[in-house]
Each structure stands twice: as structure tokens, then as C-alpha cells.
Amino acid sequence: MEGTILSSEFNSSPELVEKLYQYGITKTYHEGDIILDENSSIRSIPIVMKGMMKVIRTEEDGREILLYYIKAGESCIMSFLGGMHNEKSIVKAEVEEDTEIL
Numbered sequence: 001m002e003g004t005i006l007s008s009e010f011n012s013s014p015e016l017v018e019k020l021y022q023y024g025i026t027k028t029y030h031e032g033d034i035i036l037d038e039n040s041s042i043r044s045i046p047i048v049m050k051g052m053m054k055v056i057r058t059e060e061d062g063r064e065i066l067l068y069y070i071k072a073g074e075s076c077i078m079s080f081l082g083g084m085h086n087e088k089s090i091v092k093a094e095v096e097e098d099t100e101i102l
Helices: 002-010 012-025 076-082
Strands: 027-029 032-036 048-058 064-070 092-101
Touching: 064 092
Parallel strands: none
Antiparallel strands: 027 092, 032 092, 048 064, 048 092
16 A cells, blocks of 8 residues: 555554545656745645655845755655645755655
8 A cells, every 4th residue: 555655654553654644645747846935825845755856945136046855755744834824835845756755
């Protein structure tokens, strides 16, 4: 079962991973896709199941600053915090390699 394979990535129980797949929506993105853009509404808190994304902030002068990478078994803390407070995103999340999120 797919969730059982990923349980080691999450350092959690296979039951938890199964529930995530059962109640979540899985989407696949390709290298270069933008999952979240600056100033957009945060509608979900993605969990990376496979692949990798990078989180970037754009400075006033247009320079992009790499903040961190999100790998399999991880989520975006900026999305989590912004989503909790119904705020607009202050970062951009770009797919670094083909990625599946839940």
C-alpha cells in the first residue's frame, strides 16, 4: 500500500499516513511549476510525498532569496502559519524536481 511505503519518510505510524491519503487530495507537479505565489491566498498546507520544492522570497529590488527546501515527508511552515491566520503568502514555492504533494 502506498502510504505504508512512505511511513518511514514521516517517522510515523503507517495508520497516520493511510489517513492522510484517505482524506487528502494528491497532486503532481513538474520541475519549474509554481505551487504558491507571493501575495496569493493560502488555501492548503501541502505535505511533500515525493520530490522537492524550494521556498523563495522576493526582495524589493527584485532579487530572489532562497529560504529553504521542502523534501519528502516535510511541509511548508510559511503556509502553515499564513493559513492559520488567513493571510496572503509572503513567499513563493517552486517545484525543484517532479513532486507529489498531499
